[in-house]
Structure formats: C-alpha cells, structure tokens
Amino acid sequence: MNRSSFGIFLGALLGGLATFDASAVTESDVILVYETASTVALDGDTMVLGAPYAAVSNAQQVGRAFVSLREGNTWTSPVELIPNPDDRAAFDEFGSSVAISGDTALVGARRHNSDQGAAYVFVRSGATWTQQAKLTASLGASGDGFGAAVALSGDTAVIGAGGANASHVFTRSGNAWVPPGPPFGGTLTGATGSGFGCAVAVSGDSALIGAPSADNNAGAAYAFKSSGGNWSTITETTLLTPIGNSPNDYLGYAVDLSGRYALIGAPGADSNAGAAYVFYYTGSSIWRHDGKIASGTSAGDGLGRTVNLGGEQADVALIGAPGALATKGAAYLFTRGSGGNAATWTASASNPLWAVSKPNFALGQGVALFGDTAVAVAPAAGAAYVYRFDCGFGRYWPAGVWLFPGLPCAPDVATVSGQFSDDLGGDTKYGYSNRWYLYDWNETTQSLVGLTVTSPVVQGGGYELKTLDGGRVGFTGAITGSNPPLVPCHYVAGCFEIALPLSNGTASKVALVGHPFPYPVDWADVRFTYSNYNGGQLLTPSAAHTLNIANKSFRRYNGNANETYDDSTPGMNGNLWPNESVWVWVKTSATSGTIKLLIPAKPSRQNAVVQPAVPTRFALIERLLDWLIPTAEAAPRDNPGAAARDARRQQHRDAIARGEEWYVQLIVETADGQFADPANVLGQLTDAATSYDAYDVNELEESPPLPDGPVLYLTFPHPDWKQSAGDYSSDYHPLSKNQGDRWTFEVRGNQKGTLRLRWKASSPAATARGQLVDQQTGVVIAAAVDHYEFALNGPTRTFRWEYLASNGKPPK
Known part of the structure; x- marks a missing residue:
C-alpha cells in the first residue's frame, strides 16, 4: 500500500474508524480542502468537491470547487476549478452542486446574478481543466436558484432551479451546450414553494426531479423520459411517492437514478430521523415501489439528506445522515439482493461510516459512490473522507440463469467453498441436480469443466455459475495491488496481467478471464502484449486485432444474451465490471511465445468523452522510470497508435454530437x-x-x-x-x-x-x-x-x- 505523509496523518485523525468492519475497509483517506465543503461527485478516479460558503479575497460566500485525482491508492491534493474569467462574486455560492462524467465536470452557483443562478462546465485535457461553457436559464429571474442541483451523463446535463419550480436540460454539440426544449416540470410545476428542481438526477434517456416542499412539505419526486434520447420531447412517466408519505417528510430532498432504479431521500421523515426509498421502473410508465430501505435511528439524524446509487446493477446505495451520532454525522451503505430477493436491501456490516469523534462535523452532508469507494463530506472538517473496500460490495446473482463470476480481489480462502458456499447455501447443496453449480473453462479442450467445493479459484480466473435460489455473493480477500502484485504498464499504478492461450494457427482460441478489480475499467484502457511482436510492446485491442493477434472485442453474457463490445466503434465501447468474467479471443497469428492481457488498476468506465490513455502529467514520471528501473522491470512501451485511436473516437463523438x-x-x-x-x-x-x-x-x-x-x-x-x-x-x-x-x-x-x-x-x-x-x-x-x-x-x-x-x- 502506498501511503504518503498525508495518509500517515489520516491514521491519527481517524481513530474512531475501528468501530466499523475493518476487514472490509482496506484503506481510508482524507482530502482536505480547508473550506466548508458540502457537495461531492465521483466518477472513475476523479472526485469533484464543492464549498459554496467559502470566501475568496475577503468576499463572503463566493464559493469554490476542487478536483482530486486517484492515482493507484493515493488521492492527489485538490486542484481548484475557477471560472474563466473569474466570474464569481460575493454570495454566488459557486459549488452549490457538483457533477462529473468522464472528463467533464459541472458546477452550480445557485445565487449568481442576484440569485438567478448559473452552472459552469469544465473539461479536462491531460492535467488541465478549462471552462467550456456557462449555462443559465433563458428567462431567469431573481430567486430562481438555477444550479442549486446539477446532474451530468455524457453530453446531457440536467439543472434544477428550485426557486422557479423548474428543471432544464442541456445537451452538448461539439463544444456548445444548448437547451433542446423548454424547461420541464411535473404536475406541481408553477405551484409556489413546491421546490421542484431542488434535486435532480439523469441516467440514459430519463431524468428524476425532486420537489421536497410539495404538498405541505410531504414532498414528491417526478420521473421524466425523453423520446428515444431526444430531449426536445419529454414525457412525465409518473409521480413517485411512497405509501404513508406525511407532511414535513421532505421526500425528494435528494434523488439519484441509475438504469431502472430510483433512490429518493426523505430527511424529515419520522421526526427528522429520515428515510430513503427505492423505486423500480417496470416499463410502460410504471414505477414499482420497492419500499423503505433505510430509516434514521434518532430524531435529527436527517438520513436521506444525500443519496447515491452505485454498482453496474444499481445494487449499492450510499445514504448520508449529517445529523447522526450527535451531529458528528455518518453515511450508511445498503446492498440489494440479499436472501435471493432482488428487491430486498440489507445494511452493510460496515455501517455506520464515520470519521472523528468531534461534534458538529455533519459527515454525510454530501456522499458519492463508485466501484469500491465510498465518499462522505464533513463540512465542519473542511474535508472529504474516503472509504475503500477490499473486494467491493459483492453482487446479486438471480435465480435460475447461467452467469459468469470473477473474483474482484486476491482470495484469502482460494477455494470454491471459501468464496461461494457461505452465500449460496453451503457445501451440502453443491453439485448437479442440487442448488448451485460452478464451472471452470479449460483453455486446452475449449470446454467448461465442473468444479468441486475444494477446487481452487484465483483472481483473474473466469468461471460459470448457476444458482437455483439466487443470492448475493460477497467476495473476501486481500486488496488488489499488494497481493498479487501489479506489473508495470502504461498506467502509473500498474496492471493486472493475465496469460492467454496460444492459437494453433488455424482457429482462434477463446479464454474466459475474470475482471480482477472491485471497480469498472473501460475496455479501451486495457492492453495486449505478444512477445513475438516488437519486443512485447503494449497493444490496444484495435491494434491487436489489426495484427491478427487478438480480437478487439470482448463478450459478456448477461443471463440471456451475449453483449459484445470493442474499443473503437461508436456506441459499442464497453466496461469490464466487478464480479464478472468475460470472453476474450486470441487470433491465429499468436502461435508461439506468450500473449497476455493487461488490465490497468484504473477506476474508469466508458463515457461519451474519450479520456487520454496516458495523461501528460505522467510523461516526466515515465521518462524517469525508463532511466531508474532496470530494463527487465520497466513497463513495455505503449502502443503508438493509442493516441490515433483516441483521436478517431473523439472525431466521431464530436461529429455525432x-x-x-x-x-x-x-x-x-x-x-x-x-x-x-x-x-x-x-x-x-x-x-x-x-x-x-x-x-x-x-x-x-x-x-x-x-x-x-x-x-x-x-x-x-x-x-x-x-x-x-x-x-x-x-x-x-x-x-x-x-x-x-x-x-x-x-x-x-x-x-x-x-x-x-x-x-x-x-x-x-x-x-x-x-x-x-x-x-x-x-x-x-x-x-x-x-x-x-x-x-x-x-x-x-x-x-x-x-x-x-x-x-x-x-x-x-
């Protein structure tokens, strides 16, 4: 584990961390911004923090926003995002809300220009962030609060203006952001004080808007759908309110949306103890209420003031309770699918996530979740606290379908029984004609082979699983990166290396490989090496395909269909997901020597904006490594065509936009x-x-x-x-x-x-x-x-x- 003096300082500061499951959390960190940070967003290895009440040059509540980057196991010191020109003034509250998607960040300033509000778009190129656009309402008025809430997904931004009871959509075309249609709202839009737009979320072609002050502060949330991705036509699908919603619950104070799942906070419920609710979209404008998944334990906890959904299946929830633990604040994790029921949510053994034993820290005022990492902001501490989990949060496996698991960490008990039995009914139910089955892929015979409960399982290995009962499997093991070690590659933290079978020269060979990390990785970031080509130079999937060494595509099986993705085709770029294994093909030119797949230890996922394979900030480090590290240990040279591939992807993205x-x-x-x-x-x-x-x-x-x-x-x-x-x-x-x-x-x-x-x-x-x-x-x-x-x-x-x-x- 690479710890700086910053990490050593953390060990003394977080003495209270021993109260939650230390076996789950392998590393925690603290990111100090020395301001009253209260908003946070996380995507891949990038975190954005907002401190809307920060002073600048003695001007009050100007607000500030910062970016911190995760490099391996370490978070860099925050870098400030500043509007260009410095378009900030006293009481703007820049940083009121933040969002990030790939290389694009969105920062709200709800009180800018006499409380009309604004939102600022920043884009990253290498290590540099620059302002791309300033977004405002076309007919804004004082008190609208445009930018009080922001959400971002690729080239689509949703911005709430709770004071105007409206929300706005902007889409990016090239470098320009334009509203494809007028602002939209729900049934209560225009009703004074409903607060429609105080919270917003966007996922794919849908948006979720909170109206916490509607109906005597009982609150509500509204789901909207674009017309096949065309936001010029927006349809309200339904009003989301749970049974028994009461005045002063403030339902919709916080919302999040991921795929078919919606998570809605109600911090005023149960005498301000707070609650959070989940809804599932079944199609045809019908949202199913899956119940209250969390409740505060004491009056004043304010649980549900902030919420975040994570996981590929939207099966992990992080909920902030800034008033909990006598105002120290806390955050709570919940996972879906325990007991074989896809609609059941269970509290994590690591709850509550908290920091130091000082009052009034209000930890959980902002929360964020990505891969194996949970973040909670403590405004009074001027910091964001980061909690990293060894093997992520596991995954729900539905009953009666074949799926392909991978181990997202190095297992401490490296057998079938050690990793699966405790979650899937025990060893006595193992085997054919019983309740669950596990198979390995034999690369020599190109066939699936049944395993026993004592068979070994390894990180990077691919397996086939079927359970007749369903259940959530939570893998256990050591933190990836220390056991086993990573090899030098094109990414600063290193790569996990998986050997692949050679072809016989006449037919392709297929390998089943397990994704080794507890966070997603963009397939465009992986590399192949072939010892017989150019000294084992790193190759992008597209380059390996052109050389007839490996297929540029990989395939994941989702229970009913094979989903095929590659690194270059618009609309077909995909991710390697935690807890999964995928099929990879070796082509006919790879007949001797060694061929390997290298997966970088880089939390990322496919976004609309292409990220550079090697950020320019690492160029000097790489030159130093070339000189300092012996040739046998130095990273192989990266594919010179990677930049050209990324440029071509960017050209297509811009032309499509x-x-x-x-x-x-x-x-x-x-x-x-x-x-x-x-x-x-x-x-x-x-x-x-x-x-x-x-x-x-x-x-x-x-x-x-x-x-x-x-x-x-x-x-x-x-x-x-x-x-x-x-x-x-x-x-x-x-x-x-x-x-x-x-x-x-x-x-x-x-x-x-x-x-x-x-x-x-x-x-x-x-x-x-x-x-x-x-x-x-x-x-x-x-x-x-x-x-x-x-x-x-x-x-x-x-x-x-x-x-x-x-x-x-x-x-x-």
Whole structure:
C-alpha cells in the first residue's frame, strides 16, 4: 500500500474508524480542502468537491470547487476549478452542486446574478481543466436558484432551479451546450414553494426531479423520459411517492437514478430521523415501489439528506445522515439482493461510516459512490473522507440463469467453498441436480469443466455459475495491488496481467478471464502484449486485432444474451465490471511465445468523452522510470497508435454530437425488464463502408455452449458478407445526408409473452427520420414513439429500420 505523509496523518485523525468492519475497509483517506465543503461527485478516479460558503479575497460566500485525482491508492491534493474569467462574486455560492462524467465536470452557483443562478462546465485535457461553457436559464429571474442541483451523463446535463419550480436540460454539440426544449416540470410545476428542481438526477434517456416542499412539505419526486434520447420531447412517466408519505417528510430532498432504479431521500421523515426509498421502473410508465430501505435511528439524524446509487446493477446505495451520532454525522451503505430477493436491501456490516469523534462535523452532508469507494463530506472538517473496500460490495446473482463470476480481489480462502458456499447455501447443496453449480473453462479442450467445493479459484480466473435460489455473493480477500502484485504498464499504478492461450494457427482460441478489480475499467484502457511482436510492446485491442493477434472485442453474457463490445466503434465501447468474467479471443497469428492481457488498476468506465490513455502529467514520471528501473522491470512501451485511436473516437463523438453522424441503439427486453439485450447499434459514419468494415462488431462466431436457460437477443445477420459472413451486434453504413437507408435485423429467443423493442437515437434528426417496420405484420412505428411491443411466436422475428430520405420517402 502506498501511503504518503498525508495518509500517515489520516491514521491519527481517524481513530474512531475501528468501530466499523475493518476487514472490509482496506484503506481510508482524507482530502482536505480547508473550506466548508458540502457537495461531492465521483466518477472513475476523479472526485469533484464543492464549498459554496467559502470566501475568496475577503468576499463572503463566493464559493469554490476542487478536483482530486486517484492515482493507484493515493488521492492527489485538490486542484481548484475557477471560472474563466473569474466570474464569481460575493454570495454566488459557486459549488452549490457538483457533477462529473468522464472528463467533464459541472458546477452550480445557485445565487449568481442576484440569485438567478448559473452552472459552469469544465473539461479536462491531460492535467488541465478549462471552462467550456456557462449555462443559465433563458428567462431567469431573481430567486430562481438555477444550479442549486446539477446532474451530468455524457453530453446531457440536467439543472434544477428550485426557486422557479423548474428543471432544464442541456445537451452538448461539439463544444456548445444548448437547451433542446423548454424547461420541464411535473404536475406541481408553477405551484409556489413546491421546490421542484431542488434535486435532480439523469441516467440514459430519463431524468428524476425532486420537489421536497410539495404538498405541505410531504414532498414528491417526478420521473421524466425523453423520446428515444431526444430531449426536445419529454414525457412525465409518473409521480413517485411512497405509501404513508406525511407532511414535513421532505421526500425528494435528494434523488439519484441509475438504469431502472430510483433512490429518493426523505430527511424529515419520522421526526427528522429520515428515510430513503427505492423505486423500480417496470416499463410502460410504471414505477414499482420497492419500499423503505433505510430509516434514521434518532430524531435529527436527517438520513436521506444525500443519496447515491452505485454498482453496474444499481445494487449499492450510499445514504448520508449529517445529523447522526450527535451531529458528528455518518453515511450508511445498503446492498440489494440479499436472501435471493432482488428487491430486498440489507445494511452493510460496515455501517455506520464515520470519521472523528468531534461534534458538529455533519459527515454525510454530501456522499458519492463508485466501484469500491465510498465518499462522505464533513463540512465542519473542511474535508472529504474516503472509504475503500477490499473486494467491493459483492453482487446479486438471480435465480435460475447461467452467469459468469470473477473474483474482484486476491482470495484469502482460494477455494470454491471459501468464496461461494457461505452465500449460496453451503457445501451440502453443491453439485448437479442440487442448488448451485460452478464451472471452470479449460483453455486446452475449449470446454467448461465442473468444479468441486475444494477446487481452487484465483483472481483473474473466469468461471460459470448457476444458482437455483439466487443470492448475493460477497467476495473476501486481500486488496488488489499488494497481493498479487501489479506489473508495470502504461498506467502509473500498474496492471493486472493475465496469460492467454496460444492459437494453433488455424482457429482462434477463446479464454474466459475474470475482471480482477472491485471497480469498472473501460475496455479501451486495457492492453495486449505478444512477445513475438516488437519486443512485447503494449497493444490496444484495435491494434491487436489489426495484427491478427487478438480480437478487439470482448463478450459478456448477461443471463440471456451475449453483449459484445470493442474499443473503437461508436456506441459499442464497453466496461469490464466487478464480479464478472468475460470472453476474450486470441487470433491465429499468436502461435508461439506468450500473449497476455493487461488490465490497468484504473477506476474508469466508458463515457461519451474519450479520456487520454496516458495523461501528460505522467510523461516526466515515465521518462524517469525508463532511466531508474532496470530494463527487465520497466513497463513495455505503449502502443503508438493509442493516441490515433483516441483521436478517431473523439472525431466521431464530436461529429455525432453535431448531428453530422448518428446512431440508434436498439434494446430488446421482456416486459418486466428482467431479460434484455442492450448492445446493438445501427447508424451512419463518414468513413464506414457499405459492406463489412471495422465498425461492424461481430457476435464472435466461436460461441462456448451454455447448457440451458432463457434466450433473448437481437442481431444483424449478414450471410452475404462472404469471408466476413455472420451475425453482428452493430451495422454501420456510409453517411448519406439526403438519401434513405435501411437495416434488417432479427430478434431471436425462447421468451414468450410480451416483448419490448426500445431505441435511443444520438440526435433529434435520427429520430425524426427513423421508423421501425415489423416485417411480419407490416406495422410501421415512427422513431419518435421510441418503443414497440410484440410477441415472439417462433424462434425468430424480423424487423427493418428505415432512415427516410430528406423528402420523407422511405428507402427503396
């Protein structure tokens, strides 16, 4: 563990940390901003902190915002974000709210310009942050409080103006942020004092808005949905209020949204003890109330004042209670899926997360969650406290489907029984015809092999699991990075290295590899090495694919479909997720020597903005390492084509944001959303080809068999592509501005009953000119409708997506 003097100082400061589960928390840190920081956001290895009451040059409540970066196990000293020019004044409260998505940060200043408010967008290039835009309401008025709440997802920002009972959406096109439509609101919009917009969240094509003062302060939250990603058309899906909501509960004071799950805080409930509630979107504008997942223990705890959802499945919740523990404050973790019930939330053994034994610290005034890391802000301490967990928070495994686990840490008991039995019913239920099963992948025979309870399991190994009862598996072990050690690579903290099987020269070899970290990693950040190529130089997935060494794609199985992703195709870039293993293919040129996959110890995930593979701030460090470290131990040289790949991805992102290029994501799912295939994209790119090209992601023909289970997936079949014939997850055509275009795809599976086909377009133009044709019935659905329900009466159903010509006529 790399500890600086800052970390040693923490050990003395956090004497009270021994009260929670020390076996879970491997490292804690404190980030001092020396201001009354009260807001925080976390994405990957980047944290943004807001201190809205900070003075600047003796001017009161100007406000400040800071960025801190995690490098390995250490957080850097905060760097300040300053509007350019320094557009701050007394009582602006810059830092009232903060959000981050990839290389973009959003900072609210709710009292700027006589309390009209503003929000500032900052973007990162290397180590430098610069202001990209200042956002304001087009018809702002004094007291609106625009920027009191902000949310950010890729190129979409949602900004609340609680004083005006309104919320605003802005979307990025190139470097410009524009509102695609007028402000939106719920039933109570315009009702004086409802506070609609005091809390906001955004995820994909949906937004969640809190109105904590509605209905005599009982509060409410409203869910909204864009039209297939087109925010110029917004529909209110429902009003979210739990049964028994009472005056002064202030429901909606804090909200978060992730996928189909919504988390809503009510800090005034139960005499200000506070509470938090979860809702699940079942489709067709119906949100299911999954109940109260947390309650404060004492009057004045204020639990639910801040909330955050985490995990790929939105199955981890972090809830702040700044009044708890006699105003010392605390944060509480909850995980979903214990006892085999996907709707059941259970308190973590590590609760409460707290800091020092001083009163009035109000820890939990702001909270954030990402991967294996929880953060809680303590305004009176002028600091953010970071809690890092050895193996993350585990994962819920649904009953009756095959899934592929990986170990997110080095196991301390490295057997099947040691890692799985205590969560899945014990050893006596192990084996065929009983309650759960675990298989390993034999790379030599290219087949799945059943394990016994005493079989070894290793970090980096890939496995297949089925449980008939369901349950949440919480892995145990040592912190990744100290055991086993990481190897030098293109990332400063190092990489986890996994050996892959060699090809026989005539066919590809498939490997099942476990993601070794308790946080997501963007597939674009991984590297391959092949000893027979250029001295083992690091290769991006795209470069390895071009050299016929490894496939640029990886595949994850989600229980009913194979999702295929790569590092270069727009809309098809993906993440390696904690607690999962994925399929990786070695191609026919890798026949001798050694081939390895290197996964960086870099918390990250695929975002709309491309992050540089090696930040410029590390350039000097790398030159020093080249000189200081012996050649045998030095990191291999990174792929010189990585920068070109990232630049090409950035060019496509910018062109898509401007509407010059476009794509549509297709999702097929069961009516309840339990089974889905979301990894399917069609569209037009300037440099795409009419037939097969590098943007057409193959389903990967060597498919390891699965014994049984639900099947539901979407594919673009192309038997006409000769040597490249097969099924594809993406299908890009060359750009055609005026002419029409069409794509044929199939939905396949064994799921009966109502199915739903949904789509999300990258631009309003793609929505306006798109339509779905059901080739079985002839039904035509305009893309603006954004979904179509049907029944799969046989194994296959065929559809056609049409892109209308500029004169509105369908393609011939």
